[in-house]
Amino acid sequence: MTNQSAATASSGKRKLLLTGATGYIGGTVLDALMRTNQYDITALVRDDDRAAQVTRALPLLKTAVAAHTDYAAMEAAAAAADIVVHTAESADQLDAAKALLKGLKQSSASLRVYLHTSGTGVLSDQAMGGPANPHVHSDVDMTDIDALADSQPHRSVDKFVLEAGGDASSNLRTAILCPPLIYGLGSGQFNTHSQxxxxxxxxxxxxxxxxxxxxxxxxxxNLHVRDLGRAFVTLLDRILAGDGAAPVNRHGYYFVENxxxxxxxxxxxxxxxxxxxxxxxxxxxxxxxxxxxxxxxxxxxxxxxxxxxxxxxRAVLLRRLGxxxxxxxxxxxxxxxxxxxxxxxxxx
Missing domain, CATH: 3.90.25 (UDP-galactose 4-epimerase; domain 1)
Structure with a gap:
């Protein structure tokens, strides 16, 4: 279901589908993307009430509706996009990630991009407030990341997304952003507080x-949520520009921290x-x-x-991208x- 009352997108803008527009992270990422004025954005929300809520707050934004287990609707919405930015309960919902990527692979765009939100909980241990772990992970070392146990939080979804983009010949670019403890007042229209x-x-x-x-x-x-919003914008810009310093697919794994x-x-x-x-x-x-x-x-x-x-x-890769x-x-x-x-x- 699409909000037909939304204004027609400007010619030449890439079509972007974002999940989680009414959430803390998603609302702030949406605000950061809208400020660029570079994308024709559709917000994928769970029901008609949320769609109406989004439309009232942001009349020029398109909406599409898919319940959180309506994978066919998710797939269809992603198939109509060039870019998917997934922030809605994305870290642990494997079937939703599968549906969105299946749909995006059907898109007619010459270059398709999928940005996935995970979290540094994937690195967590059972210290129970005990000593600081001396090991610091870096996103320039995929061997270190690959060594994470399958039992770690978010790991099953992370592994799927890392493999989903295929090899270098594919026109699908995937990347995972791993935010930590997020704080600060969000810039979205709805949920503006952290957890x-x-x-x-x-x-x-x-x-x-x-x-x-x-x-x-x-x-x-830790990281302020508005700095996280800017991280999405920076990474998307660099991937679309074909920047070789922005790893994607099997190597597209980005920590985000301050x-x-x-x-x-x-x-x-x-x-x-x-x-x-x-x-x-x-x-x-x-x-x-x-x-x-x-x-x-x-x-x-x-x-x-x-x-x-x-x-x-340490968020090495994003800092290298500016x-x-x-x-x-x-x-x-x-x-x-x-x-x-x-x-x-x-x-x-």
Whole structure:
């Protein structure tokens, strides 16, 4: 189903299908792509209500509808595109990735591009807040990435996408972007808040003190969501330009980060911001291993991966392509994030 009321695209623009327009990542990526004015964009959404919501907010944007398990509709929407940017629950939904790529391979475009969103959770271990892992992964070393166990989060989908583009003679270019802990206010029209930092703030409000797993020595990379939006734009530009410095297909694997943090340091920032509002003692507190998942809440049934493990990497390839993070650091955004969720907590 297509929104026929959307304005006709300008001649010569490549047709781009984006999933996740109403999400935190997808909305921000959509905003970054729209600002380039280079693409005829269609947002693939799950139902007619979301399509109407998108159309009201962005009247010039086209929409297509496919329920999250309607793979035939996904395939058809991708077949009508030159480019697919997949951000909607993309990291672990193998059948959706298969449908979108199957459709894109049917496209009549002379060059077809598929950008897939995974995450650095693929690198995570079971440290439970224990020592920092000394091993730092780099996206210029595919041998290191190929050695990741099949049991790692996101790994089955990553492996499928890496192989889907075929060899150098193919006119399909695939690339995976792996963002880390994402923070900051999104620039989309809908969901503008992240997940991990709010989960830690909500846990602190519930416990009456800021908490982390174990000693909190585990390290995780981080990135402002708007810098992530720019990363998609940069990579897509370079792939479409045929830049040989932008690996694709079997070698198209890109970490996206702007440094890393220990969870003790992050929770310390949260503790100080909450103390100013009369919550806690301004100090981070260790959480017993068996309580990590229950305290951090139902959005993190695997808290041992998402907020208690190590995930270390460097975004070498994107920086070589000219991408540079410009937004505020994680620590700088914590006070405002705490203020927002503190007010939300008071109104409940």
């Amino acid at each position: 991990q930092v709010p989960a830690l703030i909500k846990a602190a409000l519930k416990q009456g003190r800021a908490v982390h797993a174990g000693k909190g020595d585990n390290l995780w990379p 440094g890393e943090h220990s969870f003790r340091a992050l929770v310390s920032d949260i503790a100080l911001a909450l103390e100013q509002r009369g919550v806690g003692d301004g100090k981070p507190h260790s959480l017993e291993n068996e309580k990590v998942e229950s305290v951090l809440g139902p959005r993190y049934p695997d808290g041992s991966h998402m907020l208690a493990g190590n995930s270390r990497c 991408w540079k993070p410009v937004e505020k650091s994680l620590g700088e955004t914590v006070p405002k994030e705490v203020a927002y969720w503190f007010e939300q907590h008071k109104t409940k």
